Amino acid sequence: MKVIVIGPRGKMGKLITQVAAERDDMELVAGVAPAGRDYVGQDLGMVALIGRNLGVPVVDDLAAVIDGCDVIIDFSTRENALKVLDLAVKHGKALVCGTTGFSEEEFARFKEAAKTIPMLYAANTSKLVNIMNKLLEMVTKTLGEDADIEILEMHDQWKKDAPSGTSKEMGEIMAHAMGKELSDIAVYGREGESPREKGTIGYHSLRAGNIPSSHTVFFGCMGERLEITHHTYNWECFARGACDCAAYLEDKGPGFYSVQDVLNL
Numbered sequence: 001m002k003v004i005v006i007g008p009r010g011k012m013g014k015l016i017t018q019v020a021a022e023r024d025d026m027e028l029v030a031g032v033a034p035a036g037r038d039y040v041g042q043d044l045g046m047v048a049l050i051g052r053n054l055g056v057p058v059v060d061d062l063a064a065v066i067d068g069c070d071v072i073i074d075f076s077t078r079e080n081a082l083k084v085l086d087l088a089v090k091h092g093k094a095l096v097c098g099t100t101g102f103s104e105e106e107f108a109r110f111k112e113a114a115k116t117i118p119m120l121y122a123a124n125t126s127k128l129v130n131i132m133n134k135l136l137e138m139v140t141k142t143l144g145e146d147a148d149i150e151i152l153e154m155h156d157q158w159k160k161d162a163p164s165g166t167s168k169e170m171g172e173i174m175a176h177a178m179g180k181e182l183s184d185i186a187v188y189g190r191e192g193e194s195p196r197e198k199g200t201i202g203y204h205s206l207r208a209g210n211i212p213s214s215h216t217v218f219f220g221c222m223g224e225r226l227e228i229t230h231h232t233y234n235w236e237c238f239a240r241g242a243c244d245c246a247a248y249l250e251d252k253g254p255g256f257y258s259v260q261d262v263l264n265l
């Protein structure tokens with residue numbers, strides 16, 4: 001598959017470029033950076049610190065290169081991802097978006113786009129997180145409102161959004177398992193709230209140092225609690241997952257796809 005990576009100097013963009021460059025089923029055709037960056041015009045391999053030339057450039061205009069690709073992989077910013085989405089729709093290209101931080105209205109635009117392009121959205125491309133999501137669904141279906149559910153997520157000091165896209169996705173899965181909408185039961189922080197309201201899902205975000213990603217869901221019952229936790233040691237699992245998602249779209253028509261589809265969960 002011919003692949004364009006958005007933001008190849010970013011934390012994720014760099015790793016995704018490195019992983020895609022290793023794969024036999026992928027050919028990188030360009031990287032797209034914000035206008036004005038001093039590495040625009042340079043070789044993608046050098047920009048992504050692969051240590052060798054890939055023979056394709058980093059450009060600052062997605063529209064100029066988009067027709068040469070089969071799939072775009074976007075891990076950038078909320079604002080930019082929406083522009084990438086519009087161009088993918090206009091040019092009929094498959095899109096893997098792993099960017100987080102969208103409002104409900106913005107997220108609806110990805111669902112709408114899926115009517116015309118193969119669209120895979122993943123707040124978290126790690127295999128284990130998506131397996132954890134299945135466990136959360138099962139536990140919540142069994143416990144219902146018998147447990148107090150709290151989500152604690154930890155990320156690096158640079159992360160722009162809070163709570164994380166993953167914790168929102170986890171909350172949504174558990175809310176649906178209780179027959180509810182997350183927007184009706186999410187509580188962000190619990191400062192000043194006492195006693196705890198039954199049937200709500202609490203969110204707690206911690207930002208420190210260079211923690212790659214940690215998510216713990218606490219199910220608090222009387223005299224016991226269950227904690228389900230996922231930790232990453234670096235960001236590689238997300239980059240590998242992102243490339244697996246892109247490869248999955250190869251023979252797909254328009255539709256809204258998820259990592260659950262990729263992993264057949």
Ligand SMILES: NC(=O)C1=CN([C@@H]2O[C@H](COP(=O)(O)OP(=O)(O)OC[C@H]3O[C@@H](n4cnc5c(N)ncnc54)[C@H](O)[C@@H]3O)[C@@H](O)[C@H]2O)C=CC1
Nearest residue numbers: 007009010011012033034075076098099100123124125238
């Ligand atoms: N779905 C998943 O599994 C994961 C998702 N993420 C999400 O991916 C996003 C990016 O995260 P990081 O790589 O840590 O951020 P980062 O700040 O290191 O990288 C963002 C990249 O976007 C690029 N960018 C911004 N505006 C642009 C524009 N107009 N044109 C082209 N490129 C543009 C920047 O130049 C930069 O290279 C965040 O939303 C984060 O939450 C991060 C890790 C895993």
Ligand SMILES: O=C(O)C1=N[C@H](C(=O)O)C[C@H](O)C1
Nearest residue numbers: 100123124159164165166213
């Ligand atoms: O910004 C990150 O690093 C991550 N972002 C995603 C999120 O918001 O959930 C996925 C993962 O946790 C890493």
